[in-house]
Amino acid sequence: MQNSTAGINLDCGMSGSHQFIFILIPIVYSSTFVIGIIGNSMVVAVIFFYMNLKMVANIFVLNLAISDLTFLITLPMWATYTARGYQWPFGGFLCKATAGLATFNLYTSIFFLTALSIDRYLAIVHPVRSLRFRTPLYARITCVVIWLFALIVTVPIALTRDVIYITNTxxxxxxxxxxxIESTKWLKELLLATSVMKSLLGFVVPLIIIITCYCLISRALLGARHIQKSSRSRDDEVLRMLAVAVLAFFLCWVPHQVFHFMELISQLSKEKDCTLEEIIDTAMPFTICLAFFNSCVNPIVYGFVGRNFRKNLLQLLRCAPSGPARPHPSISSKMSTLSFRASEVLSLTTKSKASSDIK
Structure with a gap:
């Protein structure tokens, strides 16, 4: 807490301190908290009680929902902080923890989306060769690696956050x-490294991998359509479900990444631009709100889009047993079924090309 007692003076004043922010943002945070907790809890419960946890897609979706729940518990503190006019009352440890969890959720969300995209690519384009890799054991190992790696790259973020007293405000x-406060070379380098890492590892690199996977899937399915026209609607549904997840993450996080990059440029600049800082500090809370809202979108994409999710949810609310003989179909099981059908079509395409080569 020594940083708090020392205090600093802002060269450009308290940028972004507007009364409408202190009213609107806490309302959005509170709504996101309620919707996200309910939605992700439903997804976790339905997956755990009514879906096959031996399926790779279900394992990734379950971990994604748990990641969102872990982050959402911090929103009441952020809402209180903003409603008090950026007065942090919870101490230094919770300051580091909540800031770290926000970035931790960014990494885990995009990493699990990337893993799910790679899994869909392997299931559709390489159905036979990928069987030995697409197992529950490998999926759980992948999840552990994702959690640990996200934790490691989040630690520097937590170290660079603390409670700070601003004297002139x-x-x-x-x-x-x-x-x-700490005018040392290592701090400046650490701040720069964490900012660049957040943009690259938390957005650019995973997005490139995801787009590449979807392009390869689309090319494979389009190449197989002339063999079996009836698979058109099923294949389109697989691609739509995958595309919606990526599009939702993209729309929620791009504004924040843009202003985060602007903030990085402002930090590296030798000359202070108070007008630019005012714009960034005013817009940043709204971009953060949109980014946090992605934790509410995930249950909609992975749960409510599925035709049978509502049946599973109603059965859960009625406390009805799932029954070991015939588990209810889900969005993930449906994706696996569609992947198998798509794989059959691709197999037919390969055989057709082989036959034409022989002739």
Whole structure:
């Protein structure tokens, strides 16, 4: 807490301190918390009680929902912090923990989406060769690696956050360590490294992998359509479900990534631009709201889009037993079935090409 007692003066004043932010943002945070907790809890419960946990897709979706729940518990603190006019009352440890969990959720969400995209690519394009890799054991190992790697790359974020007292505005904020507090070379390098890592590992690289997977899937399915026209609607449904998940993440996180990049440029600049800082600090809370809302979108994409999810949910609410003989179909099981059908079509395409070569 020594940083709090020392205090700093902001060169450009308290940018982004507007009364409408202190009213609107807490309402959005509270709504996101309620919707996200209910939605993700339903997804976890339905997957755990009514779906096959031996399926790779179900394992990834379950971990994604748990990741969102882990982050959502911090939203009441962020809502309180904003409603108090950026006055942080929860101490240094919770400041580091909540800031770390926000970035931790960014990494885990995009990593699990990437893993799910790779799994769909292997299931559809390489159905036979991927069988030995697409097992529950490998899926669980992948999840453990994702959790650990996300934790490792999040630790520097937590280390650069602390409670800071701003003397010229008389506010105690939870923010990034200011270079005037610890004017050391390692802090400047660490802040730069975490910013670049957040943009690359948390957005650019996974997005490239996901888009590549979907392009390869689309090319494979389009090449197989002339063999079996009846698979058109089924294949389109697989691609739509995958595309919606990526599009939702893209729309929710792009604005924040853009302003985060602008903030990085502002930090590296030798000359202070108070007008630019005012724009960034005013827009950043809204981009963060949109990014946090992605935790509510995931249950909709992975749960409510499935035709049988509502049946499973109603059965759960009625406390009806699932029955070991015939588990209810789900969005993930449906995706696996469609992948198998698509694989059959691709197999037919390969055989057809082989036959034409022989002739």
């Amino acid at each position: 008389n506010t105690t904020v939870c923010g990034t360590l200011h270079l005037k």
